[in-house]
Amino acid sequence: MSDLLPIRRALLSVSDKTGLIEFGRFLAARGVEILSTGGTAKALREAGVPVKDVSDHTGFPEILDGRVKTLVPQVHGGILGRRDLPEHLAQMEQHAIAPIDLVAVNLYPFEATVAKGAGFEDCIENIDIGGPAMIRSAAKNHAGVAVLTEPQHFAEIQAEIEAKGGTTLATRRRLAAAAYARTAAYDAAISGWFAKQEGQDFPPRLSLPGVLRQGLRYGENPHQKAAFYVDGGNRPGIATATQVQGKELSYNNLNDTDAAYECVAEFDKPAIVIVKHANPCGVAVAGDLSKAWDAALLCDPVSAFGGIVAANRTLDAAAAEKITAIFTEVVIAPDADEAAKAVFAKKKNLRLLLTGGLPDAAAAGLAFKSVAGGFLAQSRDAGRVTQETLKVVTQRAPSRAEMADLLFAFRVCKHVKSNAIVYAKGLATTGIGAGQMNRAESSRIAAWKSEAAAKAAGLERPLAEGSVVASDAFFPFADGLEIAASAGATAVIQPGGSIRDAEVIAAADKAGLAMVFTGMRHFRH
Structure with a gap:
């Protein structure tokens, strides 16, 4: 033939x-x-x-x-x-x-x-x-x-x-x-x-549909090959976004942008999330995006350089001017007005992604992770705690302001790599410790970052002073909590469930801290 x-x-x-x-x-x-x-x-x-x-x-x-x-x-x-x-x-x-x-x-x-x-x-x-x-x-x-x-x-x-x-x-x-x-x-x-x-979350055979959206120059590192596939779902995010301007997106851009957008979708009021290497380095909620940016940037201006910025509202010119004042790789939001687009256009290499909507942070779905010989599947972490579900375990209960910050910090903590410690005050992060092998080190790093950020801003006192602190999992020992107290934290939110809970509660009472248990942890590996 x-x-x-x-x-x-x-x-x-x-x-x-x-x-x-x-x-x-x-x-x-x-x-x-x-x-x-x-x-x-x-x-x-x-x-x-x-x-x-x-x-x-x-x-x-x-x-x-x-x-x-x-x-x-x-x-x-x-x-x-x-x-x-x-x-x-x-x-x-x-x-x-x-x-x-x-x-x-x-x-x-x-x-x-x-x-x-x-x-x-x-x-x-x-x-x-x-x-x-x-x-x-x-x-x-x-x-x-x-x-x-x-x-x-x-x-x-x-x-x-x-x-x-x-x-x-x-x-x-x-x-x-x-x-x-x-x-x-x-x-x-x-x-x-x-x-x-049929109500089968994990059927006996699982096949994953995927359509090639784009080939990527390389993966996490130049010696790795990579591509971006979409599954046809309608969850707003990087798969549904229109790239308005900027260079081609890289593997790391896509991964970090997804992390930022999933985090910012947790909040109902105007919010900004700044992400670096898949971890939030600044998160804030405020009356408008411009104010939220100021508060988020204050947390860690060093890490924010070359970062990913996510907003949960239509971007305006005021927010765009502030975001473009530092080097930013990607900005993602539901939309941007024409004035904001004109501001971003001055930074021709900045990637601007507009999604048309926000993902539902409480929606069900599956998440996957590859392992040798297969992959792990689990339901997406859609868990949320409310004030009504919290258990006050210390002699002092949190004040109204502390309670608002505790709930905010715990939502942020959900998106920080374990072990995760998040300080927050006034609905803004003031120190973040991520990805350490023990919780005490995450506490130290978060406190140290709050001191460094304060110095960068010309402030006399560390940002963590007067803040609340959130932990994604229980404190196995009192040391992590004691570090938080030494940094100036006034209240703590953590899942509880350690065999040493009584020791940790006693340490909180001794330091005059208010502490609540969530009964829910947020490991993120």
């Missing part, structure tokens, strides 16, 4: 009709017989493209409301028959099966139907059967058939046919690989949806 195969007969049956008419006209002009079904045939005819209904070609009508129209030997035999085997050709002639050289199929919009919240029956009816069968048949027999599964394939194949008179084996093989990837993702979406309908 020749590497280069001409197209004499094509079967076109597509849900997404982008580029269909132009491609149909191109094939017709070259004398290709076009077979088609339903809406695709109608669209081609209305555009003046000669087309033959599959039912006329096969001699078998569409039945069962169109559920059966291509699942017949005349179609699959024409696709699967090997042109290099005389016995196949003889059988095809015996049964009047004409070869089909090109199959263009994209599938019923199952993923889109689910995404718009359709009911069970509508979702079932949008599960394509004949389409995947034809795609898989054509992909298997790619030695003699070209299979097109995406609208952009039309132009690619047209260019090759115009240049070479047919399709090359290399192209058909590449298209076959894309075809199997498409049907695999389609089946993964269906199986995932079915698992949810």
Whole structure:
């Protein structure tokens, strides 16, 4: 069989009709017989493209409301028959099966139907059967058939046919690989949806759909390869964002920006989150974004340089002016007004991402982490504590201001790598200790950072003085709490549950601290 195969007969049956008419006209002009079904045939005819209904070609009508129209030997035999085997050709002639050289199929919009919240029956009816069968048949027999599964394939194949008179084996093989990837993702979406309908959080088999959004220059480090895939979900964030300006996003940009946006979505009032290396280095809530920026930056201006900034409101010019006053890699927000965009435009390398919405911090979903030989799956940490769920365990209860700061600090702590310690005052972080091997070291680092930030701002007293402190997990010993007390903390929020809770509570009482237990921890590794 020749590497280069001409197209004499094509079967076109597509849900997404982008580029269909132009491609149909191109094939017709070259004398290709076009077979088609339903809406695709109608669209081609209305555009003046000669087309033959599959039912006329096969001699078998569409039945069962169109559920059966291509699942017949005349179609699959024409696709699967090997042109290099005389016995196949003889059988095809015996049964009047004409070869089909090109199959263009994209599938019923199952993923889109689910995404718009359709009911069970509508979702079932949008599960394509004949389409995947034809795609898989054509992909298997790619030695003699070209299979097109995406609208952009039309132009690619047209260019090759115009240049070479047919399709090359290399192209058909590449298209076959894309075809199997498409049907695999389609089946993964269906199986995932079915698992949810059955209440299965962790089904016996789990397949993850993913569509390549962009290749990345490299991964976390230049010697690593990387790419960005999206799963088709509608959770607002980096996958739904429009990049308004700036350089291409890197692997680390995407990872850090996601961390920042998930954190800022925790807050109902105007908030700013500054992230560096996936950890918040400044978080604040205020009356507007400009004031929130000032308070967030104060916490750690050194780390903020070259950081990622997330806002939970539409960016205005005042906030944009302050954000661009220092070197910033990425800014992400639901939107930005025209004045803010003009400010950001002056920093041509800054990436501005607008998402159109905020993720629901309390929404369910799965999170994944790769390990050797597989991956771990768990529900997203959507846990939240409220004042009503807290247990006061010390002789002194927190004041109203302390309570507001405690709840704020614990929400921030949820997004800091363990072991995590967060100081906060006036709904702004005043010191953050992240990712240490013991909690006492995180306490020391957070206190030290508060002193360094105060000096940078020309203040006489450390920022942590008069702050509350949050811990993502219990204090196993009193030392971490004692360090916080020495730094000037006045109240503590922690999960509790240590065998030494009584010792820690006694240390808090001795220092005059108010302390509450959440009963919920927020490890983040």
